[in-house]
Amino acid sequence: MLILSLKEGHDGAIAAVEDGRLLFSLEAEKDSFIRYSGLTAEVFAVAADRLDKPPDVIAMSGWIKGTQATDQPSRAGYFGVGESAISDEAGRFFGRNVRVFSSTHERSHIMTSYGMSAFRRDQPFYSLVWEGNIGSFYRIDERGKVTHLREVLNYPGNKYSYGFALADPGFSPHQEFVRFQDAGKQMALAGFAESRSATRVEQEAIDFILGQKNVITGSLKDRMTDSPFHDIGVESDAYKSLAARLSDAIFDRFHAYAREQLTEGLPLLISGGCGLNCEWNRRWRECGLFPAVFVPPCPNDSGSAIGTAIDAQHFYTGSADLDWDVYAGGEFVEDMEFDPQRYEIRPVDYGEIARYLRDGNIIGWAQGRWEIGPRALGNRSILAAPFTEETTVRLNKIKQRESYRPIAPICLEQDVGRWFAGGTPDPYMLYFSHVDSGELRAVTHVDGTARTQTVNPAANPGMADLLTTFGELTGFSVLCNTSLNYSGRGFINRTSDLMAYGELHGLDGYVVNDAFVIPRR
Numbered sequence: 236m237l238i239l240s241l242k243e244g245h246d247g248a249i250a251a252v253e254d255g256r257l258l259f260s261l262e263a264e265k266d267s268f269i270r271y272s273g274l275t276a277e278v279f280a281v282a283a284d285r286l287d288k289p290p291d292v293i294a295m296s297g298w299i300k301g302t303q304a305t306d307q308p309s310r311a312g313y314f315g316v317g318e319s320a321i322s323d324e325a326g327r328f329f330g331r332n333v334r335v336f337s338s339t340h341e342r343s344h345i346m347t348s349y350g351m352s353a354f355r356r357d358q359p360f361y362s363l364v365w366e367g368n369i370g371s372f373y374r375i376d377e378r379g380k381v382t383h384l385r386e387v388l389n390y391p392g393n394k395y396s397y398g399f400a401l402a403d404p405g406f407s408p409h410q411e412f413v414r415f416q417d418a419g420k421q422m423a424l425a426g427f428a429e430s431r432s433a434t435r436v437e438q439e440a441i442d443f444i445l446g447q448k449n450v451i452t453g454s455l456k457d458r459m460t461d462s463p464f465h466d467i468g469v470e471s472d473a474y475k476s477l478a479a480r481l482s483d484a485i486f487d488r489f490h491a492y493a494r495e496q497l498t499e500g501l502p503l504l505i506s507g508g509c510g511l512n513c514e515w516n517r518r519w520r521e522c523g524l525f526p527a528v529f530v531p532p533c534p535n536d537s538g539s540a541i542g543t544a545i546d547a548q549h550f551y552t553g554s555a556d557l558d559w560d561v562y563a564g565g566e567f568v569e570d571m572e573f574d575p576q577r578y579e580i581r582p583v584d585y586g587e588i589a590r591y592l593r594d595g596n597i598i599g600w601a602q603g604r605w606e607i608g609p610r611a612l613g614n615r616s617i618l619a620a621p622f623t624e625e626t627t628v629r630l631n632k633i634k635q636r637e638s639y640r641p642i643a644p645i646c647l648e649q650d651v652g653r654w655f656a657g658g659t660p661d662p663y664m665l666y667f668s669h670v671d672s673g674e675l676r677a678v679t680h681v682d683g684t685a686r687t688q689t690v691n692p693a694a695n696p697g698m699a700d701l702l703t704t705f706g707e708l709t710g711f712s713v714l715c716n717t718s719l720n721y722s723g724r725g726f727i728n729r730t731s732d733l734m735a736y737g738e739l740h741g742l743d744g745y746v747v748n749d750a751f752v753i754p755r756r
Contacts, residue, residue, distance in 0.1 A: 239290035240544035246536035247274035257559035264725030296543040310337035336547040343542035348504035350545030352529040366507030367392040393451035402474040410453035426682040428479035510534030532663035533608035564605030568729040596743035611718035613698040615726040619715040626677040635722040644678035645716035648689040664688040
């Protein structure tokens with residue numbers, strides 16, 4: 236059975252699953268489109284080109300006919316997990332009879348983590364979906380039936396981001412939404428705060444934000460003009476402390492419910508955009524309530540097309556098992572050749588590249604298919620040596636982002652315990668760990684943590700070879716790894732964009748598939 240699955244709205248994507256195997260997941264923002272893009276003609280055309288036969292099922296992730304989750308539903312709609320949250324009907328696709336499946340956006344998140352986990356599915360699970368609008372726990376039984384347990388907090392992701400909007404003078408109360416990009420910035424800023432309880436004024440602001448019953452819009456800021464945090468500036472110490480206390484308050488609500496009610500000792504599956512919060516993921520993994528925790532690499536809406544495909548497969552076949560690889564995006568498009576008059580072009584030699592990085596150079600790295608989800612995992616990356624704070628400054632300048640944003644390390648999996656506390660494999664860069672080495676200054680955040688990606692040679696042999704060689708050369712099988720993209724756009728995926736980006740922002744070289752390219756001096 237071949238299933239073609241589509242997710243409309245922000246973070247749009249198209250995924251194809253055949254007989255339990257993920258063929259591809261193409262996100263609309265990738266290939267330098269605007270971040271959080273909805274589906275485009277381009278991504279649909281690329282998906283059609285990737286298929287060698289028509290699908291048996293068209294699966295459409297439920298969405299809304301408007302801008303708020305409470306608007307009229309499109310197909311199965313946004314909310315719901317029971318039988319009424321799924322639809323199945325006969326349809327036609329390019330003149331061929333197909334089944335047309337739809338299930339809610341809520342179910343798409345649940346099924347993403349359920350189907351992508353490597354856990355045995357002949358056991359029950361707990362599921363947590365926390366995203367912009369949904370903040371609920373569920374139980375999934377041995378047959379894959381989902382039961383909603385409790386909404387712990389409505390709009391948790393939007394409420395989390397709203398702290399940034401409150402403090403930012405550049406955020407207008409006339410904006411309809413909180414901004415998608417603010418959550419990651421707030422996570423970085425929370426790391427600057429000391430660990431302590433909330434003050435009275437902090438608690439008042441937190442209680443007001445978390446107590447909102449309606450959709451969180453920019454107009455809430457007009458109701459908080461008397462708050463001491465209103466337009467105080469996101470880099471102020473007062474706001475950094477509020478960011479940490481707001482983060483703690485949201486997690487604590489969910490943890491308190493889990494501690495009191497989720498007592499069966501089942502594994503926990505996490506999805507929704509809040510599944511990208513590395514501090515929260517670390518706390519879930521270390522809290523002792525669950526024998527295992529799984530977060531997919533695409534817990535936000537970028538994984539919803541995959542989740543709906545899994546849901547459709549489960550509906551028609553009874554199986555949610557999915558064979559998948561994180562590098563399931565598009566191949567890099569070599570649409571332009573590097574001019575040999577301007578560039579030295581050589582075959583990839585990991586020793587030469589490692590020496591080049593050791594000497595302080597920064598390169599763009601594009602090999603194979605892009606990563607699914609929003610994090611660069613070694614196929615669309617900017618790489619640098621991890622040893623100096625000056626490297627962090629230069630990388631943030633190249634990326635055109637704020638100086639307080641940390642740079643993530645990429646580390647050979649077998650060596651991670653040498654420099655990062657716990658030494659736990661983290662192939663999808665989803666957990667914070669403490670840095671145990673004072674040498675890794677470029678990848679150590681102000682609170683001593685890092686969002687480390689670990690690389691297994693079987694999963695990414697090219698990156699593993701580079702890390703191994705760099706380790707032999709320097710003693711550290713660790714590099715700086717940040718996403719290869721223009722500010723506000725998805726991963727670069729063609730040579731023409733890569734060359735333009737490198738010349739504009741000052742990259743010192745490139746690896747494009749099998750070629751190592753250095754500008755002539």
